[in-house]
Amino acid sequence: MTLLSSERSAEQQHASRPVADGPVYGWQRPPIEIAPPSVTTAGQEAIDLAARAGLHLDPWQQHVLRVGMGEKADGSWASFEVAVNVPRQNGKGGVIEARELWGLFIGGEELILHSAHEFKTAKAAFKRIERLIRRTPDLHKRVKRYWQTTGEEGIELHSGQWLRFVARSKGSGRGFTGNCNMMDEDMILGDNEMDALLPTMAAVEDPQIWYLGSAGLGAPSVQLARLRRRALAAIEAGQPDPSLSYFEWSADLHVKECPKDCDKHDDPASDETVRKSNPALGYRLTLPKVANERATLSKEGYARERLGVGEYPSDEADAWQVIGKEVWEALADDESKPDDPVSFAIDVTPERSHASICVAGHFGDRVHVEVVDNRPGTAWVPERIRELADRHGPRCIVIDPGSPAGSLIKDVTEALKVDPDEEVGEDEEPQLIVPVVQMKTRDVVQSVGQFYDAVAAGRIAHLDNAPLSTALAGARKRDLGEAWAWARRGVGVDITPLVGVTQARWGLFVDIEEPEEEVEPWAEFG
Structure with missing residues (x-):
């Protein structure tokens, strides 16, 4: 053998x-x-x-x-x-x-x-x-x-x-x-x-x-x-x-959460x-x-x-491995809707073929999560996030700078300026109609654990949104020492809806005024 x-x-x-x-x-x-x-x-x-x-x-x-x-x-x-x-x-x-x-x-x-x-x-x-x-x-x-x-x-x-x-x-x-x-x-x-x-x-x-x-x-x-x-x-x-x-000759590459x-x-x-x-x-x-x-x-x-890192579609028998289908469907509620103030999150696929904007807001003692937009490409994101910010006045926009969505931070920030014609110095922060919260590495890991725990406790509500259900059906864990995160590689589905609602929910509870300092530097790998 x-x-x-x-x-x-x-x-x-x-x-x-x-x-x-x-x-x-x-x-x-x-x-x-x-x-x-x-x-x-x-x-x-x-x-x-x-x-x-x-x-x-x-x-x-x-x-x-x-x-x-x-x-x-x-x-x-x-x-x-x-x-x-x-x-x-x-x-x-x-x-x-x-x-x-x-x-x-x-x-x-x-x-x-x-x-x-x-x-x-x-x-x-x-x-x-x-x-x-x-x-x-x-x-x-x-x-x-x-x-x-x-x-x-x-x-x-x-x-x-x-x-x-x-x-x-x-x-x-x-x-x-x-x-x-x-x-x-x-x-x-x-x-x-x-x-x-x-x-x-x-x-x-x-x-x-x-x-x-x-x-x-x-x-x-x-x-x-x-x-x-x-x-x-x-x-x-x-x-x-x-x-x-x-x-199989292939590499198992570092992820950004690796120490x-x-x-x-x-x-x-x-x-x-x-x-x-x-x-x-x-x-x-x-x-x-x-x-x-x-x-x-x-x-x-x-x-x-060159390194043999592939994407492999999941089989129907292997679907819903992280969160069970019955568990997720039990949380669907046609009456669910988010109360103000909401938070939005943006995520992008590694190959930049699709992007998602997701929202989270309180719904009684639960948190409503929803995919607002899931479209091809990324060029549409800044204009759409400005439109949503003007309409809903969210508490924050969440982006993981170490993810593929990180490249959109500059354009999103530009789109959210109070005065689009405002020019600021190198050391000045532009005035935004809503803050853009950039997640730290440990925030990404914690957001996944918090989302998973909330699902297990029945504290999530959703509208049985198709892109989100598809992402959850194909989702896989990526082990990170004692913790884990959503796997982006090799899952064969667009998981930006899942990453987006996970991070949007995190954005409801983050301290925007005084974000914590990063204690331990972590390496950033693709």
Whole structure:
């Protein structure tokens, strides 16, 4: 059994150690790995055959093949499903090609289906493996035909084996009985495509399916999210999934609530974080090239594309994990409305695709919370918050400066000036029609705990607002030592409505006149 999560074996540490005055190598074993037990492996045959064809695999690629192609005592596959989640340009194509070559020329698999999200990706994969075979005479002579017709690319052997390349769709793959399915670009793989392809294996005695791609993209990553949840659940339980091998190279980045001496999360700027998430470092990637990417890409784009930090949609069965659906629905009240003075809060998604303005106000012995606006983009926020401030005269506007909404503080402050044409000096504070309260790190953590306790005690009232319910259904905790906060990464839903009402409720009780000093400095990480 293989169970790895953040810990490295002695073998992995040795394989990943930089050579003095030489190249820096990435981790050859992933930080997240799980596999069922096996007795033998066909992986070495695949590695040796690839080398004969001129494809010399990195240690990490060899490791994936040896484990993913592990066999039980009766010779059947130990893993029905094998998933490889690794950032782009690390060489997952080499794993695919080695596995397909083995299936064609050694494994005797009658049909191997290679699918990708886009046709151009599938065609490029066909061209790569065609070149490998053509330049290897003893393999090339076994080929009956290279099918070049658009949409029907494939390789047919004299002995009857087929390797076919298709672009995924609701109907692609139907009618074929595949011994092996290679699912490239698995971060874009949903139920329709799985419904079309997976049943093709039902009549096969010992099938295998491989999923290969990079970090999750949110809603499109339905199947990858399922596989990842299974792997993490097995690791947490300390026992293997009976049919899944899962390999993920990714970083677990610091969050802004991390203390300066935090050693449980990864610094996005460190070389070690790059090594942890990129096994091809030292082979086809270099630290200078990665540094150029970090300087050019957005913070979120760099985290996703190079450090493997993905977003994974939640499954319906996994919904309402933090606050139960029945608990939340019991607090709905059609008569609920906030009494003056209210407080507003603003929150923005990490990728800045949506923003929310939320309100909180007393409603008898409870606090009414509501999403006032949830719209695409952020440009609309300052004008809308001024309109709400003029109409309701709130006690404060709450913004977390360490969150994505922090970039709006200047524009919101400008919009809330008593006199829009007023000019103030560098050391002067502008006169505002309503104060803008900037949360400190500990305030963010405390606001979540206070909101959770208020829900548990029945001291929250709401109108069963759809954006807020959706956010709560997909919400996850992010552990922060003895406390926790709302997780922004990897939840697959827009949680700005939830963050907004949490912080708006906090704004009802904060001391605006004499805010407390920050006692302990905390590091700010994306």
